[in-house]
Amino acid sequence: MILLQVNQLSKYFAADLILSNIKFEIQTNDRVALVGRNGAGKSTLLKIIAGYESHDGGEIIRPKGTMIGYLAQNTGLESEKSIWDEMLAVFDHLHSMEKDLRRLEEKMSDSVILSNETEYERVMKEYDLLQVQFKEKGGYQYEADIRSVLHGLNFHSFDYSTKISTLSGGQKTRLALAKLLLTRPDILILDEPTNHLDIDTLSWLEQYLQGYDGAILIVSHDRYFLDKVVNQVYEISRHQLTKFPGNYSSYLEQKAANYERDLKLFEKQQDEISKLQDFIQRNLARASTTKRAQSRRKQLEKIDRMDRPMGDEKSASFSFQIERQSGNDVLKVDTLAVGYQNEVVSRDITFNLSRGDSTALVGPNGVGKSTLLKTIVEKLPSITGNIQYGSNVSIGYYDQEQAELSSNKKVLNELWDEYPLKSEKEIRTVLGNFLFSGDDVLKIVSTLSGGEKARLALAKLMLQNSNFLILDEPTNHLDLDSKEVLENALIDYPGTILFVSHDRYFINRIATKVLELDRGGSTEYLGDYDYYVEKKLEQEELKALAEQAAKASGSAVDNSKQDKTSYQQDKEAKKLERQRKRRMEEVETKIEQLELEVAEYEELLCDPEVFQDHEKAGEINSKIETAKEKLDELMEEWTELA
Structure with missing residues (x-):
């Protein structure tokens, strides 16, 4: 089913064209990524579709009743309510249905209605219908859904009675995402949803979106995330929109193949045109070949000339060098x-x-990654312990908050004032490599976008020629092309790098070691991100094996038992998976039984002999409440198992 159609849409900012002749559609269960350079108009298009911004031409069509949910970049949830009450507000319609059910139960116990068979039947039918609707809309599981989403978005350690107004900006952003996910709109529009999410939370969000019932439209600069979630990619380039089926990696392959194909076709046509023009010039004046030349000229005029295919738009271009080698x-x-x-x-x-x-x-x-980096670069004092720097170490530090880039200087002066011995031409060349060209270098630093500040901070870092780079979220605010340029520059860098990033693709390309930090210490893994994940899974399996063995034997497991062979690990992992599936089946059966129990008890309440006996009615209501509590617990367990 088509949920949204965009036809010939255009958008201007003042006299500047941003979007031109945009056409696309979204169907149920589509997972669409919108990609393009910073400033290409991705966020603008999302805002237009969500109804937060107007457009200058074209139309947007969606069926009546189609619900759109939109999360803008860095949107924080502002509320004076507690975490739980704010999430509960999503299900006000279910609260209303619950009240109606209680009202109908009271009616059915009313002696006047009991004495009127027709009226009693009417109320019973209304009650049965409402009860079915209540169940279908998740009336018996919405609290479990809230706990599941809050747990997935890393609020499991929070007191849910905490007021939202006391939380940090990142926590408010995650809560805004949680509330949107609980509303379950037909089209879920997410603009950079991976900001402020750690790797575990990102993995949970990927799995959640993979199983989402509606359609999804996402802007993200996280390639790993896009590869896991989307099945279509729309690229905005030069104001136009182009569709590519498949995930992000597939889009890159198709784009490269299309360019190669179009270039070959263009060159072949150019060669054909050149040959025709040469024949016409040599033969038009000769009487014996004039007719053939005229025929070729007509053939040339009929050719539908191709434009030279346009390659990628200009990318940033830079590399990191060092002034001298460290020890x-x-x-x-x-x-x-x-x-x-x-x-x-x-x-x-x-x-x-x-x-x-x-x-x-x-x-x-919240574990202290940025705090550790700031302590190493002496922006914060250490509390205890020791930091020792090697000989000839010169540090270049990139701050994720770009706190130092808030001056009222022009971009040109921001760089030139730090390197006054360089000529204006040299400074402009450096800025040009970071995509600051023409009047861009005269912009005021404090007015720059996040992406522009990131590129300027990288330009300053490059000119330092430090031999030890300490980078805190260097890919934040960079588009996918700029990320790739940064990755290549760091891979070729001859110095030492310590960096924080939640971008798993970036970590895989750059890291030779992974240092995991928790509140009680650090653990080192010699390899890239995939190796780190593999080792963590092995450790979790060994831990689960140890716990199972301890329970079975009633004694502590000897440490040597943890060193299992790969065969044993695989065998035990399969065993654990079978146990998980069996437990899921058991839980599902119990849920069905409890739901039947609740339905039977509620039917009993409709019996005049029962609801007229207050003691019996109270006893049954108590059983219903107990059953519902057990049902909530089982729903929560099922969510964790799934």
Whole structure:
């Protein structure tokens, strides 16, 4: 079923054309990615579709009753309610239905209605119909749904009575996403939903969206996320929209293949035109070949000339060099505790970095990753422990908040003032490599977009020629093309890198080591992100095996038993999977039984002999409440198992 059609849509900002002749449609269960350079008009198109911005031409058609849910970039949920009450507000319609059910139950116990058989039958039918609707709309499981979504978005450790107004900006953004997911709109529109999400939460969101009932339209700069979620890609380039079936990696392959094909066709036609023109010039004046030349000229005039295919739009172009080499030992961190004003965020952090290492620092939000980086670059004091720098180490630091880029200087002066010995031409060349051309260099720094600030911060970092780069979320605000340029520059960088990123594709390309941080210390993994995930899964399987063995034997498991062979691990993993599936089946059966029990009890309440006996009615109501509580617990367990 078609949920949305966009026909010949256009949009201007003042006299500047942003979107031209945009045409596409969204059907039920479509998973669509909207990609393109920063400034191409992606967010503008989402706002127009969601009804938050007007358009200058064309039309948007959607069937009556189609519900659109939209989450803008960095939208925080502003509310004076508690977390639980705000999420519960999504289901006000179910609360209303519950009240109606209670009202009808009271009616059915009314002696006047009981004495009127026709009226009693009418009320009974109304009650039965409402009860079916209530169940179909999730009336018996919405609280379990709320817990499931809050748990997935990393609120499991929170007191749900916490007021939203006391939370951080990132937490409010995650709650805005949670509330939108619970509304289950027909078309879910998400603009950069992966901002403020750690890797575990990202993985949960991927799985949630893969099973989502409606259609999804996403703008994201996370390639790993797009590959997992989408089945169509629309690219905005030069004001136009082009469709590519498949995920993001498939889109890149198709785009490259299309360009190669179109270029070959263009060159073949150009060769044909050249030959015809040459024949006409040589033979038109000769009497014996004039007719043939005239025939070729008619043939030439009939050719529908192709335009040279346009390649990618201009990308940033840069590389990181070093002024001098550091010693082999770059950084030693020993039993370090970090935090703010003597309040410890993470402790017992110990690791070493050697020259040439490229280390990804990972861990859940709030564990102290940025705090650790700020402590290493001496923007924050350490609480306890020791940090030792190697010989000749020069640090270049990239701050994810770009707090230092808030001046009222022009872009040109922001760079030139730090490197006054360079000529204006050299500074403009550097800025041009970071896509600041023409009048862009005269923009005021504080007015720049997130992507522009990120590119300017990278330009400043490049000119430092430091041999140790410490990067805090360097890919935030960069479009996919700029990310790729940054990846290539860091891969070729001859120095040492320590970086924080939630972009798993970026970590896979850059990292030679992964350092996992938690509140009680750090753990090192020698490999990229995929290796780290594999090792974590192995550890979890071994832990589960150890716990099972301990329960079975009634004693602690000897440490040596944890060193299982691959065969045993695989065998046990399959066993655990079978147990999980069996438990799911058991839970599903119990849920069905409880739902039947609730229905039977509620039917009993309709019996005049029961509802006229207040003691019996009270007893049955108590049983209904107990059954519903058990039902909620089982629904929550089923969600976790699934």
